[in-house]
Amino acid sequence: MLVEAIVVLFIALCLSYSWFFGFWDRRKVVNVKFEFTYLTFSRAFIKNEHLHDIFADIYRKYKSYGTVGFYTILSPMLLVTDPELVKDVLVKEFNKFHDTVMEMKKEVDPLLALNPFVAKGMEKWKELRSIQASNMTTVRFKEVIPIMYRVAENMVNYLAEKKMEPIGAKELSFLYTVDNSCSCGFGVEPSAFTDPENNFVKYANSDKIFKPSPYTMLFHFLLPRMANILKLRISSEDAEEFFKSFVQKMIEYRTSSNITKNDFINYIMKLNQKLKEENKPVYSKLELAAHCLTFYADSTETSSNQLAFFLLDLANHQDVQDKLRKEISSISKSPIDFDLEKVNSINYLNMALNESLRLHTQGNWLSRTCTQDTVIGNAPIPKGTKVFVPIGQFHKDPEYFPDPEKFDPERFSEENKDSIPKYTFLPFGEGPRICVGFKFALLQIRLAVIFLVLNFTILPSNEDGKEEIVLENAPLPTPAPTSKLKFKPINTY
Numbered sequence: 001m002l003v004e005a006i007v008v009l010f011i012a013l014c015l016s017y018s019w020f021f022g023f024w025d026r027r028k029v030v031n032v033k034f035e036f037t038y039l040t041f042s043r044a045f046i047k048n049e050h051l052h053d054i055f056a057d058i059y060r061k062y063k064s065y066g067t068v069g070f071y072t073i074l075s076p077m078l079l080v081t082d083p084e085l086v087k088d089v090l091v092k093e094f095n096k097f098h099d100t101v102m103e104m105k106k107e108v109d110p111l112l113a114l115n116p117f118v119a120k121g122m123e124k125w126k127e128l129r130s131i132q133a134s135n136m137t138t139v140r141f142k143e144v145i146p147i148m149y150r151v152a153e154n155m156v157n158y159l160a161e162k163k164m165e166p167i168g169a170k171e172l173s174f175l176y177t178v179d180n181s182c183s184c185g186f187g188v189e190p191s192a193f194t195d196p197e198n199n200f201v202k203y204a205n206s207d208k209i210f211k212p213s214p215y216t217m218l219f220h221f222l223l224p225r226m227a228n229i230l231k232l233r234i235s236s237e238d239a240e241e242f243f244k245s246f247v248q249k250m251i252e253y254r255t256s257s258n259i260t261k262n263d264f265i266n267y268i269m270k271l272n273q274k275l276k277e278e279n280k281p282v283y284s285k286l287e288l289a290a291h292c293l294t295f296y297a298d299s300t301e302t303s304s305n306q307l308a309f310f311l312l313d314l315a316n317h318q319d320v321q322d323k324l325r326k327e328i329s330s331i332s333k334s335p336i337d338f339d340l341e342k343v344n345s346i347n348y349l350n351m352a353l354n355e356s357l358r359l360h361t362q363g364n365w366l367s368r369t370c371t372q373d374t375v376i377g378n379a380p381i382p383k384g385t386k387v388f389v390p391i392g393q394f395h396k397d398p399e400y401f402p403d404p405e406k407f408d409p410e411r412f413s414e415e416n417k418d419s420i421p422k423y424t425f426l427p428f429g430e431g432p433r434i435c436v437g438f439k440f441a442l443l444q445i446r447l448a449v450i451f452l453v454l455n456f457t458i459l460p461s462n463e464d465g466k467e468e469i470v471l472e473n474a475p476l477p478t479p480a481p482t483s484k485l486k487f488k489p490i491n492t493y
């Protein structure tokens, strides 16, 4: 009897196994049956390699098919390799692909659970996105530019005092983005460069918010439900405590002293007031803290990585830096003359920054969950399928960007930029779910570079003229502390 039971069980397992791994074959979609699952286990889980490299291998092998199916242990997934089909997923068929793959339960990570990035369902996503979008208008940028000048001036003074002592590119950029986020978002006096005890730098830094173990991130992207069942949180409890108490104190202080400031905290306070007047449920204190953390975390980490990479690129390409300095100083030698329009319209700055965004893409892939049965190219996609867009691979594909490892801003010149195929350059994503903060990010990065190149020559920290760009083992591409820079004053103004 026992033998029969084992045989039946074995046959049942084999059948369900071949049924599961036949998902894409039944739909006649080219697929890798075990390869992805095997690579994920052998390289990502055991050797701690980045999931990005595994996607890169699959992309290179199966690019010509336009889409390629693959499997994790629990679900079939699809990689879209044809840029034309990417447009379908991100834009044309958005109503069927409005969710990302990440899921974050409030009980697991209450501060990250209200980030629009993880919102599920069109209504919830719109509600959460509109809160962040309120802080991202042109009117708002014009208001915050004078605050950003002060932060950038603090950075210049800090570097002048350092007298060419090498400093980590990421360390410097992080102090700058922390001060920008706190002063523009929360009305806090900028002090990251002057106060070594700055609480945001201490309690809400990259390690505490953005560096869960690589396994945690793997679970969140590939097996999101399991990640929640296992209660794998991304932000640390320290950061949660700090943020909760900061936002609560801020709201209490402003309410008791009747202080109004034109910033994000004020916006969420007014939003709650409005909800109360309309007899709708208001956001709890923890939820208000979560909205603040969304703005803070998203605007400090990605922007500081991207700024750090850009400064390293400029240090390694003095010809580009010289040309950039010439173009900027031909407009004005004084950084505070650069209003919003001027900051955004320096052509060579935009070309060089685009090239840096291409080379050091932050979100290496975009993800969507299909919410209604549909067809992409020739691939029938049932509801629930997770779809990935490999933007990091597009950015390094020689077909779209010849000699892809070369830092060459000319790719984005007026004459050349139209030869870049549509949907192959997507550093901020595309469609209705495009990064809500991309204009803020570009503004703060451009402004930092204007202040820096007008005041300093940005140099590699070593004598041989090249700074090695070493990557940390972090979910987002991040320059390691060993990638340093020196700033030689040039007294231009």
Ligand code: HEM
Residues within 6 Å of the ligand: 100, 115, 116, 117, 118, 129, 132, 294, 295, 296, 298, 299, 300, 302, 303, 306, 362, 363, 366, 367, 427, 428, 429, 430, 432, 433, 434, 435, 436, 437, 438, 440, 441, 442
């Ligand atoms: C250079 C810096 C930045 C880069 C490279 C970047 C990149 C991205 C990417 C690739 C996405 C995913 C888009 C998609 O799924 O189609 C995204 C989403 C998002 N970003 Fe950024 N980002 C940056 C800065 C910022 C800033 C400053 C904020 C400020 C609040 C921000 C807030 C967000 C939010 C809230 C989302 C989710 C949007 C949604 O799902 O509707 N990001 N970002």
